[in-house]
Amino acid sequence: MTQTRRRGAALEEAILRAAVEELTESGYAGLTMDKVAQRAGTNKNAIYRRWPNRLALGVAAYRLLTTAVQPPDTGDLREDALELLRRANRHWSSPLGAILRELMAAAGGATEFLAQLPEQSTDTMAATWLTVLGRAVARGEAAPEALHPRVATVAIVLLRNEFVVRGAPTAPDEVLVEIVDEVFLPLVRQRGIDRGTPSL
Amino acid sequence: MTQTRRRGAALEEAILRAAVEELTESGYAGLTMDKVAQRAGTNKNAIYRRWPNRLALGVAAYRLLTTAVQPPDTGDLREDALELLRRANRHWSSPLGAILRELMAAAGGATEFLAQLPEQSTDTMAATWLTVLGRAVARGEAAPEALHPRVATVAIVLLRNEFVVRGAPTAPDEVLVEIVDEVFLPLVRQRGIDRGTPSL
DNA sequence: CAATTAAGGTACTTCTCGTACCTTATCCTT
DNA sequence: AAGGATAAGGTACGAGAAGTACCTTAATTG
Numbered sequence: 206m207t208q209t210r211r212r213g214a215a216l217e218e219a220i221l222r223a224a225v226e227e228l229t230e231s232g233y234a235g236l237t238m239d240k241v242a243q244r245a246g247t248n249k250n251a252i253y254r255r256w257p258n259r260l261a262l263g264v265a266a267y268r269l270l271t272t273a274v275q276p277p278d279t280g281d282l283r284e285d286a287l288e289l290l291r292r293a294n295r296h297w298s299s300p301l302g303a304i305l306r307e308l309m310a311a312a313g314g315a316t317e318f319l320a321q322l323p324e325q326s327t328d329t330m331a332a333t334w335l336t337v338l339g340r341a342v343a344r345g346e347a348a349p350e351a352l353h354p355r356v357a358t359v360a361i362v363l364l365r366n367e368f369v370v371r372g373a374p375t376a377p378d379e380v381l382v383e384i385v386d387e388v389f390l391p392l393v394r395q396r397g398i399d400r401g402t403p404s405l
Numbered sequence: 406m407t408q409t410r411r412r413g414a415a416l417e418e419a420i421l422r423a424a425v426e427e428l429t430e431s432g433y434a435g436l437t438m439d440k441v442a443q444r445a446g447t448n449k450n451a452i453y454r455r456w457p458n459r460l461a462l463g464v465a466a467y468r469l470l471t472t473a474v475q476p477p478d479t480g481d482l483r484e485d486a487l488e489l490l491r492r493a494n495r496h497w498s499s500p501l502g503a504i505l506r507e508l509m510a511a512a513g514g515a516t517e518f519l520a521q522l523p524e525q526s527t528d529t530m531a532a533t534w535l536t537v538l539g540r541a542v543a544r545g546e547a548a549p550e551a552l553h554p555r556v557a558t559v560a561i562v563l564l565r566n567e568f569v570v571r572g573a574p575t576a577p578d579e580v581l582v583e584i585v586d587e588v589f590l591p592l593v594r595q596r597g598i599d600r601g602t603p604s605l
Numbered sequence: 606c607a608a609t610t611a612a613g614g615t616a617c618t619t620c621t622c623g624t625a626c627c628t629t630a631t632c633c634t635t
Numbered sequence: 636a637a638g639g640a641t642a643a644g645g646t647a648c649g650a651g652a653a654g655t656a657c658c659t660t661a662a663t664t665g
Binding site: 209212237238239249250258259 | 660661
């Protein structure tokens, strides 16, 4: 009757799978240890032996839901930047984005958790944007001084701010265009260099 | 024995005062309805007749703790900007800033609460920065095109991002300087105008 | 085969929000 | 001044989850 008792990795996977399902169905707020245990066909002890608390489990499950993507390479900085912002916009306004926000809220300022959220990590974001910018510099579209994490990530930071301030709904595309044209591009073409084509 | 029973405004003030004390002593996490009621010498009913839930009470109490300040006017845009960032830096890394972050976390994306937090409201921040920038434009230190909420608030948004990403500790002054010199000033002197003195 | 390690099963403690319901004081109107 | 209307006080309780304790039982390992 009782199928063979799972342990180790097999059980861990079952728990994570259950957590992922709960997370997608009910969000982090609905992720309860009892439900995960029940869904995984085990009990809370097995969970607490692996993760110290609910948040840690939630973060672990969330990470399974996201996959790294390649930076765009359209040959035009403006298009690359817009594409990155549009991706972020879609993600943040999707159900997954809602979960991400819940997790960030639950983490409060606990950097040990925040660092595990890919969209949250400065390094991940900086790397992506520096890649795109680096190509633009090579093409002569941006000044080499712009190859600086603080400068490179300006656009995505501004977009994230939109979500923090305005809440969930998708930012209109005009906002993204404005961020790129009013802030990002003027900034990376820095200091009167003025060599690129004034696109649009 | 029983002093005269308070009602209306008097009782409301007593509750808010108690909430403020709990908030400063124990943070939002430690703000329980029972403790507030007890401290105010009343009971939870009186609270729930006035605020729909704990978060609303927390936000109301927090607002009593903050006071609006005047934008600086040193006669130099760079100094004004740094001063604004330093103020924000102090606030965010103070106990009050910790409470603010707790409240924002508890609010999740609920804009109806977020809008009530002064440091959070786009309007408040934009107004302050536009004032400072407006004076700089009048002085010829910044381009008139910079008088745009998205551009004007870039610096403070970047600083807030530091707190989101790095957590509570005070940002080093170099970060503020970097934000101002690498992002804010180049941006507002926009499009190769290049008339100001390159301060520092 | 024995010893050790990890799972399963259950029950429980603790917290705290939010409600329900009744009694009692204060206010306001006639 | 009386008598309703309104708001406070008191108390208890339901509900939801987190995290813990402790014991039994199966799988692994030597």
